[in-house]
Amino acid sequence: MPKKFEDYKEKLKEIVKSKGLKYSTQREEILKVLYNSKEHLTSEEIYNEVKKINRNIGLATVYRALAFLEEQGLINSISFGSEGKKYELNRGKHHDHMICINCNKIIEFFDEELEKLQKEIAEKHGFKLIAHELNMYGICKECQDKKS
Ligand SMILES: [Zn+2]
Ligand SMILES: [Zn+2]
Structure with a gap:
């Protein structure tokens, strides 16, 4: 809501x-x-x-x-x-980001599997996870198309 x-x-x-x-x-x-x-x-x-x-x-x-x-x-x-x-x-509402290093566009995403995996990794290290931020840097689809 x-x-x-x-x-x-x-x-x-x-x-x-x-x-x-x-x-x-x-x-x-x-x-x-x-x-x-x-x-x-x-x-x-x-x-x-x-x-x-x-x-x-x-x-x-x-x-x-x-x-x-x-x-x-x-x-x-x-x-x-x-x-x-x-x-x-x-x-x-938790979400993570993909960031285009060419045009600075930000794509938001949420992935249940990824969230779960992060918790599991933390647990494996005896680490109490409180929060996380995930930024994935790269080139967005539009920028890739422009370059080719
Ligand atoms: Zn871009
Ligand atoms: Zn955001």
Whole structure:
């Protein structure tokens, strides 16, 4: 069941309160941008979107807010090596990513077998698995077709 933005906002409020911090609408605005986006966004893209709601926001504020939101588990990031990160809202539905190193497209996928296998591997090592991230890097179909 897809959650409403209000649910994410409530969660943010709770976290901010429990940390004894001041509630900032900027964090909320950034969360909103990610909530409304179907894509994974770079910090610059997020900045450009937030600017449409809040003209006065600075890039440094966006960076800080993103770090905070990620630390609190409200959003996730996917690393692009030297090209930086892309962010997405943590919608509570685990998935992994395939990343095209040519056009930066991200394909999301979920595979039951793979999830099971990871747990088994961890168990074999006496390792208590809490979470995992899997990024597969390569060339997407469209980019392969263009090259041939
Ligand atoms: Zn591609
Ligand atoms: Zn994703």
